[in-house]
Amino acid sequence: MAPPIPTPKEVVQIPLDWVEERSGLVSLHKYLLFRNVPKDISWLQTLGSALITTFMIQVVTGILLAMYYHPTADGAFESIRYITDEATLGWLVRGMHKWGSSMFVILLFLHMGRVFLMGSYKYPREMTWLTGAILFQLVMFMSLTGYLLVFDQRAYWASVVAININGTAPILGPFIAEFLKVGPEFSENTLSRFYSLHMLAVPGGIIAMIGLHLYLVIRLGVTSPPWSKHRAKAGDV
Numbered sequence: 001m002a003p004p005i006p007t008p009k010e011v012v013q014i015p016l017d018w019v020e021e022r023s024g025l026v027s028l029h030k031y032l033l034f035r036n037v038p039k040d041i042s043w044l045q046t047l048g049s050a051l052i053t054t055f056m057i058q059v060v061t062g063i064l065l066a067m068y069y070h071p072t073a074d075g076a077f078e079s080i081r082y083i084t085d086e087a088t089l090g091w092l093v094r095g096m097h098k099w100g101s102s103m104f105v106i107l108l109f110l111h112m113g114r115v116f117l118m119g120s121y122k123y124p125r126e127m128t129w130l131t132g133a134i135l136f137q138l139v140m141f142m143s144l145t146g147y148l149l150v151f152d153q154r155a156y157w158a159s160v161v162a163i164n165i166n167g168t169a170p171i172l173g174p175f176i177a178e179f180l181k182v183g184p185e186f187s188e189n190t191l192s193r194f195y196s197l198h199m200l201a202v203p204g205g206i207i208a209m210i211g212l213h214l215y216l217v218i219r220l221g222v223t224s225p226p227w228s229k230h231r232a233k234a235g236d237v
């Protein structure tokens with residue numbers, strides 16, 4: 001007798017049960033997605049999720065750009081020109097990455113403003129704020145390192161000025177400037193260093209920090225707005 005043909009539901013369910021039994025990963029999505037949130041939250045509480053979405057767009061478009069980009073003094077600008085003018089849909093991918101970066105910074109300020117004005121940084125969410133503050137620094141560093149990569153006159157001189165400003169900071173300034181330049185002078189190695197920081201080190205730090213930030217958000221829940229009747233008041237136990 002031929003074995004019974006599985007129904008479409010079973011075709012999905014059986015592999016999911018297999019993974020769940022061995023790893024518990026399937027039920028993890030319930031913990032991540034199905035959480036109680038205050039009744040009176042609004043669109044303002046979606047800015048964090050908008051940031052995650054924008055970050056994912058930056059990662060995907062960044063990976064596509066890295067497939068064509070050459071981090072060398074002679075090749076950088078030419079590879080950017082090739083991406084924009086000749087690679088299939090290169091203009092779109094580059095445009096999404098460039099405008100996405102501006103969108104990311106705008107959303108970052110809006111999200112930070114929202115949590116500040118609603119007092120969401122107060123006890124017990126101080127660590128959520130602190131991890132957010134580190135994320136803010138990392139995103140600013142992404143902007144700095146990304147700007148040089150086009151390697152035209154504007155990118156070059158803007159980066160020279162930014163590195164020189166860093167160099168004027170007390171005590172650590174000269175070390176930071178020398179680290180960024182890879183030696184006393186701006187050279188081709190500066191471009192390689194910025195590229196490696198921009199596409200490996202800093203995004204790695206951002207991914208780790210977003211993970212910690214979200215863990216804290218899930219653990220502590222989202223705050224009600226200050227005008228909410230349900231919001232905990234100072235002195236509540």
Ligand code: HEM
Pocket residue numbers: 044045046047048049051052055108111112115120121125128129130131132133135136139210213217221222223224
């Ligand atoms: C890559 C950057 C960031 C991402 C992806 C991110 C993501 C999120 C998400 C998804 C939430 C929960 C939903 C919401 O309230 O919107 C959240 C909450 C929060 N974030 Fe961020 N965030 C980022 C940057 C920051 C920054 C720069 C700060 C402040 C310096 C910050 C402080 C907070 C705080 C205090 C909460 C808790 C809000 C509450 O409980 O109501 N975040 N974040």
